[in-house]
Amino acid sequence: MATSPFDRSRFVTELSTLCESLDAPYSKQKIEQILNAFDEHLDNSYVWFRCTSKPKDVVNFRLAFHGKFVDTISIETKAGWIDAENPLAITNRSWSSKENAEEWCDFDPSRGIAKNWVYFQRLQPVKEVLSVPGLPPTAASRVPDLQAVGLDDQVNFAAVDYSNKSINVYFLLPGNLTSERVAKYVGLAGSKPVPEEDVRIMSRHMNPMFTFGVTMIPETGHIPRVAFYATVDDAASFGPLQGHDRLIKFYKEAPCLDKKKLEIPCWSYGANDSNQYMKGEASYAGYNEDFSREMFERWIA
Template sequence: MATSPFDRTKFVSELTALCHSLDAPYSQQKVEQILSAFDEHLDNSYVWLRCTSKPKDIVNFRLAFHGKFVDTTSIEANAGWIDIENPLAKVNRSWSSRANAEEWCDFDPSRGIAKNWVYFQRIQPFQEILSASGLPAAAASRVPDLQAAGLDDQVNFAAVDYTNKSINVYFLLDGGLTAERAAKYVALAGSKPPSEEEVQVMSDHMNPMFTFGVTIIPETGHIPRVAFYATVGDAESFPPLKDHERLRKFYREAPCHDPKRLEIICWSYGADDSNKYMKGEASYAGYNEDFSRRMFERWIESPA
């Protein structure tokens, strides 16, 4: 079954209802501005919705552009959301100048651009990602710590976060998460190790591979949070969400116009309580299962 064409009016209506239901910040005017700025790309975009377990937090939406390069920072600068010379925008352009890279976007429905993503069709060496033009040396200084934690060169995504003035590097890792392995990863952010139950649940949904994200403050090299991502089925009934009614409500009410909805769960860890939460992501429109399968095949076939 083919995906339905993106319906701008329906999306605005459904996003409005979802944000209001989850008591999330929202501006219909801002959403309309975002859609107008990216109007020519909407029909071929892959749209996601994202929510955290934190009360009244933002419900973001993501635009991913399959198989083509979209100069998102120029669009954002022309819309007045960022300065084209913004240091993080420069880092984003440096990353996306690598071969076979694509720029994606996360939007805050109340403020505009939140994050720029770079999807690498081919696995990248993280030493080069953290030494990109425009990044302070403090970012690259964390390479030895990441290596000591057991992280290798399997970088499949990177992102700049304009809201939090940080960068994110995502590693594609083999499954089989162990308590020792998890403890090393979360220690990067100064967090206590996950419980045995948490590790087991994560491991059960991370085979044969999973994504692990590291957030870095470029100017200092500080790592405030790390996160584990897993694809799940029937996320609303997923046992780890039993104490997270907001996320269960998100999965229950988030609309989807794909033949099959993809649901992702994220466990976030950090020394600060504000960085300890869970996140949910769900496809809204444009999800192509064949594309996602080819995406993983390219990563597996092209080690850094």
């Protein structure tokens, strides 16, 4: 958790500077509106930045509330950003009603709320996650396809994406990736197999466990993209990011107030070129290594 009061003025300045450097859209007024809505929780939040390799794409920021439940949907509806009867909001409430679940948020600094996240303290069965109120039956219809590639009782996070009208389901999986495993995973999104060398690089940074994300359009059950997440020590010098100049710049310039900066690069795959890219996440404030270790230990207990 944050060890000092959240400096709103500094955050607005640093985020605005980062967006300008990366040619990303932002509005200081919108950022202030978001901070006003969550004011009472800022001192105890874990703040991240997120960027993709796509030119001019948004630089999101995340507010995570470790160790406590914050009713983010109520805050967002009170602010007028979402309708409480929005099926995605209902889905998020269904997920967060599970024991000790937490709600987190991703924000677009030019438009407002982008995603609601749910962190599950205990790994969840994908069948249950895709069968909650708010989701049409077409979402649950993909469960056999997910189970067929080994994705079943390992859901550690889920998210609703208001910007893209999609959902994300994340799985905590064992490392030691093989080309065969990766081909099955990316095949869910209609992507071509990943080159052997890329699989070897990914596997080196995804042991003993890693998170794998599946994006789905609930109304159709279509899976447009999947993603692999790794944790590295120096993302700006990370080999797979070479050639992705925007992400390298992001990692070099993203400010961090934590003693240790957490950096997470991600590989995204899909059938369309728009879903073939890399993205990166970096901690800004409130990162607690002990809490993250405890979170992982809960999942594998």
